[in-house]
Amino acid sequence: MAFPTGWAWNTPITIPAAKISGNNANFPVLLTAVNFPATMMNGGVNSALNGGGDVRFSEDAAGAVQLPCEIVSFVTGGTPSATVWAKRPTLNSGADRTIYVWYKKAGEVQPVVTDPLGRNAVWVDYQVVSHDGAIDSTGNTVPTQFGAPTTAPGPFGTTNGAVSLDGLTQFVRSGVSVPFVSPITLQAWSRPTSFNTNGPMLVSLNDGAVGDQHMLLRLGHGGSWPTNQVYAWGRFANALNSANAPLSPKILTLGSWLKTTMSWRASSGLDIFVDGANKATGTGPFSSANTANRFTWGRADDSTPGQYFTGDLAEIRLRLSTLLDSWITTEYNNQSSPATFALPGTPVAVGGGVTLSPNNAASSHTAGNVTLSQAQSLTVQGADHSQAASNVTLAQGSTLAVNNAAHAVVSNTGAIAQAQTLNPANATQTQAADNVALSQSQSLVAGNATHGLGSDSPAQAQQSTLTIANDLHSLTSDAATLAQIQALIIQNATHGLTGGNVTFNPVAVQPGADRTLTLQSESRTSLPTGGDRTTRPANNRTLRI
Amino acid sequence: MVKSVDNSVLDAALNDIKTKCNLMTACAGQPLTFAAANAGGVNYLAGVAMAGTDFTVGNGVTSGRKAAVASKAGITVTNTGTGDHIALLDTVGSVLLYVTTATALGLTAGSSLTLGTWNIEIADPV
16 A cells, blocks of 8 residues: 555654754754654554654655655664654745654555665765764765774764774775865764874865875864864865865864864865854865765875774765755754754544543542540559649549559649549658648548658648558648647657647647657646646546656 | 541442443543533544443552443544543433543544543542
8 A cells, every 4th residue: 555545643743943044955854752752652552663664754744745764763662762864855944844754554664775765865965974884874885894893872862873983993984986076065973082182083085095185074183273173174186286274163072972064165165064053164275186085984094094083973974065054054953952853743643543542530539537525534554654733633523543653743732622532552652742731521641651741831621630650750840730620640650740839729638548648858838728727647647747 | 547438339439430321432622511522512523332331340450449441442533633531421311420631642534543441440538
């Protein structure tokens, strides 16, 4: 089936007007993976064939005007890559221009290189075009490599897209037959990895040893010709009439790609362009009756071979015509930044079997958090706890249970309100407070242990009992006051009671049966208060003072 | 702490689509209404009849539950345009049940179209 019948997809590729300078006829456009739609390169259901066998180009959407193309490399899948050339009959400024790429047709292969739409047809205007220093895509020559040079990635990212030279013995040569008559254009992309001081050659068109005529692009050899600058050189006629035109337009950087063009446009002018810009013109006159028989890259190839170049070379071209400034600018726009030079559009299904792929839809799902309040409890399990607070307050119906462990309770005001109990369990407790107050119907029970109770005023109110259980207790106070109907019961133990006044009001100090109230040998005063008071020992008791 | 939902809760939503959807359409741009996505609507490019057997409800890929929508081939494109949305319709109740996006492709009237398989997934609560 003839093109475009059977092809499933085409995509417009637009070249913005701003990228085009002047009017350019038969312009080879460089296209890389970034210039093609993702679905064409991803190896999926709508992808082109890996290798690019089904890739074609046309100038129009219908496919009526097919364009010659060269597929240098084409890889589809997870890491796609491509280096492709398609030649437009014209590429003129003033408006956006479009190339249509066609793809997805099973079983297709590229036409043979000699086909009117094949590889050679892209470069029909050139004598030599070598992308990688190994193959001449014009079909006119067969390059010969000397010294076994290697390959390197090219200026467009193409794997093995450049020839890599060691600067010692390696170079490449194509045999040609080119009279030294203008116009002649030499082009090369170069990436030096060393600035040799021997004036290394990028490309040279020369007649070998016959008359030492040559045109060449080279780097400087030092001194007034710095090694990091590129020069165009033309040596024509015999030694008496030679005309050298060293031109010095550009500072090179080791490891960086540089595009150079040397164009002999007239019998009186040599122009050198570096990275698309016209940098210098050398004036002649230039003339020669000789014919170049070799196109060499990477060294001088005349009567004194040498001046080897160290680095990578790519896109080496020889053309027997003039390239206008506008062409050189447009060409540099294309080759230096393919991604911005041509922009892929939306693929269009033009045949059968195309697939539209819906995206999976996923809904998220959230639920709010619920907060628990009221009727909650805080339970402090048996362990060591420390609690410090200005006020320890127990509200109505609440219990603070301090389990068996050593607890330290520090408070300015230890208060027990109505119907509450503070019960330090059997353990060593320390309690320090300014005021230890027991109010109505409450009890402070210090269990069997050693307790230290320090207070300014231990006060017990009505119907209160201060019970000090069996053990060693110390009670220090400024005023130990027992109010109405109160009893101070001191159990069997040694107790130290120190105070200014121990007041019983109005009770009697009455030892129980077989008990003795002993007041020690200090001055004791027993002062009956007003009224008739009697200190009377009971039956068989002795009151000793 | 973990939140959970029974499969039956999520399946209820997915089965609603499964039982009611009888048309799937390819659209140019997001259709906002049933009419826009339906044949003759402003977004409509192509359509294919659907049935409950075209939906398979099961465990989600990430979590929760999903309905897998079957692929449909041999669809004739009605209108030329760029297909970038897919719609599921209930033409009985005139309901636009579900809309998803698609990788944009130019479609030409009269050409043959395949709609690839895709999933509707409702995740577990978080």
